[in-house]
Amino acid sequence: MFKKILIANRGEIALRVINTCKDMGIGTVSVYSDADEKAIHVLSSDEAVYIGSSEPSESYLNIDKIIKAANDTNSEAIHPGYGFLAENYDFAQRCEKEGIVFIGPGSKAIKDLGDKITSRKIMVEGGVPVTPGLTSTEADAGVMAQEAQKVGYPVLIKATAGGGGKGIRIVNSPDEMEEACASASREALNAFGNGEIYLEKFFINARHIEFQILADTFGNTIHVLERECSIQRRHQKIIEETPSNVLTPELRKEMGAAAVAAAKASGYVNAGTVEFLLDSDNNFYFLEINTRLQVEHPVTEMITGIDLVRQQLEIAAGNKLSLKQEDIIGRGHSIECRIYAEDPANDFFPSPGKIEFLKEPKGPGIRNDCGVYTGFEVPVDYDPIISKLVVHAETREYAIDKMLKALKEYIILGVRSPIDFLIDVLESEPFSKGDVYTNFIETHFSDWEENPDELDIARIAYVVDEMCNRNMKTGLSVTQKVQTPFNTLGNWRL
């Protein structure tokens, strides 16, 4: 096993990796920018290396500086976390060249799977069902229209490069095709420097279901069950859970086998996630493989009892998977809520600032992967995630109750958080019935507003707080003014 690794990330995910390293007796090196001088990952690691200004390209995205930090500290491996350089094949390749172990898949798998056309081709050859559509790029809108006729409208025109919802158009009828192709291509060219597009079928009432996979360098590949990630806002997941309430044991087995086939077809090694769309008739289609540890990995850890970061480290160190498919058993139900510094009443606009007060929820079955502390200034430069609140209980119903309790006990002052919004989502009928689709927030919560209900108590608390603070101040001055011989007499001796 490694003696020391460098973590090329920040905040809660860097801390998550550091925690497992401490369990395993592995030394940890953090890197940090100006904004993160006092960040939690710097405070928690054995060593910390300053790598530059807060601008990501000068620090967390700067390959040269991170490689230098790894070499200077004699780190044997680098864990990239998620985001930043996690799915950058140049970075993985550079690590390979420098003789530093990249804790993730090989650079070739990252490159192949990062290109939507290449990955679709690999999956088709590997016998994995993909969404109906093209497996090559197409510049002619007429050909696109013919293909659309074949798979049926609506269809998606998608850029082969990039992600983040850019270069994607939904086309509902043939007359929209030409304009959609032109604008998707233009947007992709601007955003990614590559205007190539292709077509696939669009599913309106679909679920987003992903499978965790683990693959070692000896060709052993297993899946570690599914996660349901349909609740999204602005194409970003905010609530995830496992198990999915729509998977029968048969369908789970079938999709799990497809996930393993997808990993094998692409020569995948280490932890990864195979994303599928599940349509209303329970047909599933390969979407993509995320070549990293996912943000939402804790829900899988909660129901299986497996430390996925430990598995990553073992695989990267060249060890054989100690787990077999039949060892993977899910118990109970787990839900994760992502807590961002954002304003749910104002279109989830980021709300950076200083954490004035933080009280994390506690109790059996509650885990909070938190990247901030009281007094920490949430920087404007990075993703505004504060923590991931995760619960585990016997059933979905109990897990929802536990999450509601935890959310109500979670106090974050100084920045706005979506806690009240999440409470309303979890208390809603469609969520408790498990009617979760990717359009859930748009359908049920697009015009959500704050709905404070304890207005009297809040007002009374305001006044009581005024009274207490005044008493505290006067109380202090009274004790200071107490006259005793010991502070009124000068120096004298008996």
Place this chain on the structure above:
Amino acid sequence: MEYKLTIQENTLPVEIDSTDENKVTAKIEDREYDLKYSLISENELHLMVNGKSVNVYVSKNSSGKTIMLEGKTYQIEDADNVSKGPKKRKGVDGPTTVTPHMPAVVIAVSVKEGDRVEKGQGVVVVSAMKMETTLTAPYTGVVTGVNVAENDKVMPGEILVDIEEVKAEEVSELEN
């Protein structure tokens, strides 16, 4: 004593009387409350309201107090302070200055001193947490000062670009 407290633009008087040590009665409209309270820390209060236990969390900010209770957030202002306090002035000044709504980083400055700008014209682009916002000229006028450059960190209230207003009649004069 009486406070006038505003939540979401709704102002109500709160009458509070101290009855005993750490005990008060409160009246809001026709609703009456018996309260026992204790201060747990600078930010935590424990209340017994008509016999029911409630934990309340409080932090001060520029315009009043933020209170969290049972998962909900309440922004409360003292109506007596608001009318003469800085908040109100900010409200009037807000749309007439070029300032970000939250701490941000300057991505681009698209004007220089001496430039004519139209009301609503983008003058500075700022970025906070991966989201870009364009700040616009609050009125038609002439840029008299650019106080920031690319990559500068800026705070709400900080004036990024000074613009001297040019009235409509002066505009036509300038154009002539």
